[in-house]
Every structure is written in C-alpha cells, then in structure tokens.
Amino acid sequence: MTQIPLAERLRPRDLDEFVGQPHLLGKGKILNILLAQGAIPSLILWGPPGCGKTTLARIFARRLEANFVSFSAVLSGVKELRAVIEEAKENKRYAGPATILFVDEIHRFNKAQQDAFLPHVETGLITLIGATTENPSFEIVSPLLSRCKVLVLKPLDKTALETLVKKALIDRERGLGRLELSIEAKAEEILIQRSDGDGRTLFNNLEVAAELAVSARPEGKGATITAAIVEEGIQQKALRYDRAGEEHYNLISAFHKSLRGSDPDAALYWMARMLAAGEDPHYIARRIVRFASEDVGNADPHALTLAINALKAFDFLGPPEGELALAQAALYLATAPKSNAVYAAFGKAQADARKFGTVPVPMHIRNAPTKLMKEIGYGKGYRYAHDYPEGIADQEYMPTELRGHIYYEPTTRGYERIIKERLDKWRKILARRKARRGPIPP
Numbered sequence: 001m002t003q004i005p006l007a008e009r010l011r012p013r014d015l016d017e018f019v020g021q022p023h024l025l026g027k028g029k030i031l032n033i034l035l036a037q038g039a040i041p042s043l044i045l046w047g048p049p050g051c052g053k054t055t056l057a058r059i060f061a062r063r064l065e066a067n068f069v070s071f072s073a074v075l076s077g078v079k080e081l082r083a084v085i086e087e088a089k090e091n092k093r094y095a096g097p098a099t100i101l102f103v104d105e106i107h108r109f110n111k112a113q114q115d116a117f118l119p120h121v122e123t124g125l126i127t128l129i130g131a132t133t134e135n136p137s138f139e140i141v142s143p144l145l146s147r148c149k150v151l152v153l154k155p156l157d158k159t160a161l162e163t164l165v166k167k168a169l170i171d172r173e174r175g176l177g178r179l180e181l182s183i184e185a186k187a188e189e190i191l192i193q194r195s196d197g198d199g200r201t202l203f204n205n206l207e208v209a210a211e212l213a214v215s216a217r218p219e220g221k222g223a224t225i226t227a228a229i230v231e232e233g234i235q236q237k238a239l240r241y242d243r244a245g246e247e248h249y250n251l252i253s254a255f256h257k258s259l260r261g262s263d264p265d266a267a268l269y270w271m272a273r274m275l276a277a278g279e280d281p282h283y284i285a286r287r288i289v290r291f292a293s294e295d296v297g298n299a300d301p302h303a304l305t306l307a308i309n310a311l312k313a314f315d316f317l318g319p320p321e322g323e324l325a326l327a328q329a330a331l332y333l334a335t336a337p338k339s340n341a342v343y344a345a346f347g348k349a350q351a352d353a354r355k356f357g358t359v360p361v362p363m364h365i366r367n368a369p370t371k372l373m374k375e376i377g378y379g380k381g382y383r384y385a386h387d388y389p390e391g392i393a394d395q396e397y398m399p400t401e402l403r404g405h406i407y408y409e410p411t412t413r414g415y416e417r418i419i420k421e422r423l424d425k426w427r428k429i430l431a432r433r434k435a436r437r438g439p440i441p442p
Helices: 029-038 053-063 080-093 111-115 119-121 143-144 158-170 185-195 200-217 228-236 247-260 264-276 283-301 300-317 323-335 343-357 372-375 416-438
Strands: 042-048 068-072 099-104 128-132 149-152
Touching: 029 053, 042 053, 053 068, 053 099, 053 128, 053 372, 068 080, 068 283, 080 099, 080 111, 080 128, 080 149, 111 143, 119 128, 119 143, 119 158, 158 185, 158 200, 185 228, 200 228, 247 264, 264 323, 264 372, 283 323, 283 343, 283 416, 300 323
Parallel strands: 042 128, 042 149, 068 099, 099 128
Antiparallel strands: none
C-alpha cells in the first residue's frame, strides 16, 4: 500500500480514462465539442462530491496546454488571487500559456471576493473554472454567474461505479492490481450503494477494505474482499446533505408535497431521511405545524392541535424518543382530509389589504370608549349579534369599498363541509331578511 490515496493515484489523466458525465462528454455534447475546438469559456461546474469536477478542470488545462492554477476558497483569499493575476499578465505579455484558474468550493467566497474575479474573467485574462456542490443560483453573485457557463454534473451511476471498482482491482501501476484481489458480488454491491454516487468515497472505502482483506492473509496477495470486510471498513454511511444548501430544500419540499399528496409512506421516508442526515428536528416540526394550517386547515381543525403537541412532545422527550411524536403527526397529516381554503382566503385578504390601503373602519363597528367618540358617531347603530335569531345581525362588517368580497370558500372535505353548510345557511337567512326589510344600513 502507498501513502498516496487510491482516489488520487487513479485520478484520470485524460478523457479516455474519465468515467461518467456522458451528457457533457459524449459525442456531440457540449464539452466534447468545446475541447475539439481548442477553447473553453469560464465555467461553473455544479455537482455532488466525487463526480469529477476537479479532474475535469485538470484535463481541460492539459488538453489546452494552459497554465493550471488550483485555488481553494477555504485556504486562499484576494491576496493570493492578486499573485495569480500578476502571473497571468506576465504570461500574456510574453506570449506564454493561457491561465486556467480552478477555484474549488467557489461558493465559500463572499460577495466581495467573487467580485474580484469579474474584470479578469470579462477581459479573458483568465479562464475561471469554479467547482461547487451548492446551487449556483443561491451561492454565486449574479454578475459572475452571467459571465460563466454553468454545467451540471451528476452523481456517478451504478455502471460508472462498477467500472471504477474493476479498474482499481486490475490496474497494477496505480491501483490495487499487484495484490491480485477478488471481490464478492455482495461486497461490490455494498460498496456501490454506500458510495452514494461519489467516486472518491468508493475508492476510499475500497482501499480500506483491501487493507483489511490483505492483513488477514500472511502472503499478502490473492485475498477476497467479502461483504463482512466491506461493512467493517465502512462502519457508517454519511448521507449527502447540506442543511443550508439545495438538498435541504429538495428534501423538505419532497416531505411537504408527500403530505399534501396524502402519501403517508413517502412522507415518513423523507422525514426519516432528513433526520438521519442531521436536519434540525425543530425545522421539521415547524413545517408540520405550518402544513396543518396551510394544507389541512379547517378540514380537520384537530390537525393543528396535534402538530403543536408533537412539537411540545419532542421538546419534552428530546431525540430520538421525541422523533416518534413527529412521525405520528406526519402520518396524521398525510391521512387527514385536505383543504387550502384557509391559506387561499388569507392570501386574498392580504392582497386586498395591500391594494385598498387604509380604508376607514365603518362607524357602527368602531370602538367607542369615550363620550366624545360616542357623540361623533363611533359605534352608533351597532347591532349585537346575540340579540338576533340564529345569532346573526343584519349589518355590514366590511369597509364600503370591499362589500361583497368573499375570501373564505370552504370545501366539502372533512369538517369544512359542516362549515360550508353553516355559512350557506347564514347567507340564505341574511338574503331573506334583506329581501323583506330592504338594504342593510351602512
């Protein structure tokens, strides 16, 4: 075994060694065409860990015979960038090679640091290749994003990962070929599954498994990598998840939409997935409470009570016991009757509040705590609802400008059906009274 990690030893040196990303590198695809033309624009390579972003940048530089400068957003800043720019200017002045500046984890740069790239990208002094695992729309400033072509890289699929395992085991120069290892089908399946589409993780886990397998054979060669050895080497899988990034929003969106779609199994899976990856349970609990009002509403008024109680139960018990209360609430909400009538009604009311501004409150429903206010008409003509049949008084509660506006339109699902029947009954009563007595006074 060598001190250089297997993933680094087997890093592809050219495109014929590169595995994956056929949607970018296949015949007639964008990178294939650009490399054939001998020029590439500034790029943002967006994809998960271990999909080949850094490797592609190195291959581009080698193909174009450019000066490749690797720059880490974690370790470097504007001072180091200035040195790179000066070197690029010198190369250009003396007809030297073009400069490809590769910035790993470019999303970690702040706005001012990202702005420092702009003039040099714009003039073509450097070709910028930024690598990010985060959605560039959220993390890269708009001026820089507009000057770069964004390419989306995908996690490596099963076929690509199988190719990498085979390559590692047979390559005698840079891989594990000299150890003459074999691998059980189940062991390979576990390696591929646990890598989660990440080639670097695959190589790291394979290398550990190889070391364990070799250590059990005195002769040091011809060992078999078994499923038990792979599980021992891996120990625990870390799910790919960033609580502040796109995957965070993808998973919570999947959870919310599974609840809305009344699929309890999918909702439970997405919630379990988030918790396993380290999501804050309170974030999930807040979404559950929100969902109870937004998507269940008065179709099941008990849903909000149960959601609030689930949050309280989690706070009382803590993890992992309290997670069961969140699971119970999620299943209840997924199987509850659905209505967004409350959500829609509030949205309409908010829109009118913005549109009509500060229209005056009708005089008869104004508060009149003082003698002066009563004298100028505050509260005059107010009809106390309990003094009327059915508890309904014949009077307007809306401002004059909004009379006749109806926001809340209950569905016929769940308890909201009863609310709808009640409102319909009251409106008929008021219509009959209006027909007998004439218009309701303002």
